[in-house]
Amino acid sequence: xxxxxxxxxxxxDGTVLSWGKGEDGQLGLGDSEVxxxxxxxxxxxxxxxxxxxxxxAPPGQTPHxxxxxxxxxxxxxxxxxxxxxxxxxxxSPGARAGPPPPVxxxxxxxxxxxPxxxxxxCVVPALDGKQIDDVICGADFTVALSRRNNVxxxxxxxxxxxLGHGDKNDQTVPRPVRGLASVTIASVxxxxxxxxxxxxxxxxxxxxxxxxGQLGLGHANDSLVPCPVAALAGKKVTSxxxxxxxSLCSTEDHAVFAWGWGRYGNxxxxxxxxxHVPCPVDCRGVPAAAVVCGWRHxxxxxxxxxxxxxxxxxxxxxxxxxxxxxxxxxxxEGLRGCxxxxxxxxx
Numbered sequence: 001x002x003x004x005x006x007x008x009x010x011x012x013d014g015t016v017l018s019w020g021k022g023e024d025g026q027l028g029l030g031d032s033e034v035x036x037x038x039x040x041x042x043x044x045x046x047x048x049x050x051x052x053x054x055x056x057a058p059p060g061q062t063p064h065x066x067x068x069x070x071x072x073x074x075x076x077x078x079x080x081x082x083x084x085x086x087x088x089x090x091x092s093p094g095a096r097a098g099p100p101p102p103v104x105x106x107x108x109x110x111x112x113x114x115p116x117x118x119x120x121x122c123v124v125p126a127l128d129g130k131q132i133d134d135v136i137c138g139a140d141f142t143v144a145l146s147r148r149n150n151v152x153x154x155x156x157x158x159x160x161x162x163l164g165h166g167d168k169n170d171q172t173v174p175r176p177v178r179g180l181a182s183v184t185i186a187s188v189x190x191x192x193x194x195x196x197x198x199x200x201x202x203x204x205x206x207x208x209x210x211x212x213g214q215l216g217l218g219h220a221n222d223s224l225v226p227c228p229v230a231a232l233a234g235k236k237v238t239s240x241x242x243x244x245x246x247s248l249c250s251t252e253d254h255a256v257f258a259w260g261w262g263r264y265g266n267x268x269x270x271x272x273x274x275x276h277v278p279c280p281v282d283c284r285g286v287p288a289a290a291v292v293c294g295w296r297h298x299x300x301x302x303x304x305x306x307x308x309x310x311x312x313x314x315x316x317x318x319x320x321x322x323x324x325x326x327x328x329x330x331x332x333e334g335l336r337g338c339x340x341x342x343x344x345x346x347x
Contacts, residue, residue, distance in 0.1 A: 014131035016144060017121040024140040025172030026156030028124040126173045127153065138162060138190030138242075144174060145188050152177045152185050152197065160193045161224030162208035168224065179226040180205065191242030191293075196249075197226060202236025204229040204249060212245045213276030214260030220276060231277040232257065243293035243344070247278075248300075254287040255280060256300055264296045265327030266311030272327065283308055283329050294344030300329060305337040315347040 018027040127144060130153075134145040141156030141163060153174035154163040161168055164177040184200040194208030194215060205226040206215035213220055216229045236252035246260030246267060257278035258267040265272055268281040283300055286308070292299040297311030297318060308329035309318040316323055319332040 014129075014133065014146070014148075016124040016127045016130075016132050016135060018124050018142075019118040019121045021117050023117075024157035025170050026137075026140050026142050027118060027122070028126060028142060028155045028172070028174045029118070029122060030125075030173045124174065134188065136188050136190045138195065139192040139244075141190070142174075143188050143190055143195060145185060147186070150181075150184055152180045152188065154195070160209035160222050162190075162193050162195055164195060164207040164224070164226050166224050177226065179207070187240055189240040189242040189247075189293075191247065192244040194242060194245075194247070196240045196242055196247055198237045198240045198249070202238065202252065204232050204237045204240065206247075209245075212261035212274050214242070214245050214247050216247060216259045216276070216278050218277050229278065239288075239290040241291045241293040241298075241344075243298065244295045246293065246296075246298070248281075248291040248293055248298055249278065250288040250291045250300070254289070254303070256283055256288045256291060257281065258298065264312035264325050266293075266296050266298050268298060268310045268327070268329050270327050281329060290342075292342045292344050295346040297344060299342050299344060301339050301342050305339050307332045307335050307339045307342055317344075317347055 016028070018029065020027065022029065130151070131146050131148045132144045133147045136143045136145070139157070141154065141158070144153045154165070154177055155171040155174045156163070158165070158168050158170045163171055163175070164179055165171070165175060166179075180197055183203065183205070185197050186200045187198045189196045191208070191214060194206065194210065197205045199205070204216075206217065206229055207223045207226045208215065210217065210222050211220055215223055215227070216231060217223065217227055218231065232249070235255070237249045238252050239250040241248045243266060244261070246258065246262065248256065248258045250256050256268075258269070258281050259275040259278045260267070262269065262274050263272050267275055267279065269275065269279060281300070283302075286306065287303040288300050289303045290301045292301065294311070294317060297309065297313065299307055299309045301307050307319075308331055309320070310326045310329045311318065313320070313323055313325050318326060318330070319334065320326065320330055
């Protein structure tokens with residue numbers, strides 16, 4: 001398990017700052033590849049919301065020069081163009097005599113940022129003074145939660161309904177999720193294209209992409225607005241987590257449930273099948289305190305400080321000393337009794 005780094009952060013006073021790549025409006029600064037500029041919020045000793053001249057792409061360079069591969073219909077990334085053939089080596093036919101070519105830098109110098117990107121932290125004006133408690137990032141979208149004001153905002157790439165606004169439109173500034181206005185939200189989790197929101201009384205709502213059942217609604221249709229996860233009715237959800245296309249939760253009685261994409265055993269069911277509704281995960285009776293997801297792997301942290309992991313392990317991310325996928329939870333022996341928090345990344 002490794003810590004993930006997101007492009008947004010919430011300061012101690014609830015101010016939200018953002019930086020990084022902003023091609024889909026996920027920075028919440030009012031601009032994207034074709035978006036408009038906004039005026040910076042006054043009174044903060046931080047950068048302007050509009051990019052400085054140093055951050056703009058130089059003449060002759062387009063914002064796509066260092067962007068992600070263009071998306072095809074449905075949100076899939078198209079393959080990048082083929083790289084040019086490498087120059088012949090010193091022993092290749094036709095190689096010229098002379099000094100060898102210079103060895104390229106291991107870390108080539110970064111390219112200038114595109115106009116919608118930010119290289120330094122900027123205040124998100126639309127959330128200034130909103131007393132934000134949590135900021136959560138998905139793939140090219142962001143969600144913010146203010147428990148004190150009981151409001152959830154979302155912005156960024158809106159395909160598949162992952163923002164919960166009833167449409168598939170991108171949002172370049174934070175917008176309240178009206179479908180959650182009537183409940184008190186305690187926590188939020190974001191996957192690649194879906195979002196989960198748990199209420200203070202233990203209900204679970206889901207919205208966004210659902211092609212593998214990651215919303216837990218009993219079908220594989222996307223949801224543009226928050227929907228209650230009926231299969232968990234009567235259970236008080238206390239912890240939620242999203243992988244790329246799977247979901248986990250734990251409940252007040254220390255049970256764990258998993259659903260969605262299960263190709264690598266990341267649902268802990270002993271197989272590699274998808275599940276469209278939450279299914280109990282057998283953690284051998286240990287009291288679960290929290291759940292965590294990586295891209296294709298999962299973890300359960302217990303009240304005793306142990307951690308159990310399962311799913312994809314091509315890079316050893318499960319911590320079991322091997323590269324074997326595990327379809328059922330397995331105790332991480334090297335961390336017995338000492339885990340307080342955990343986080344999952346891609347690998």
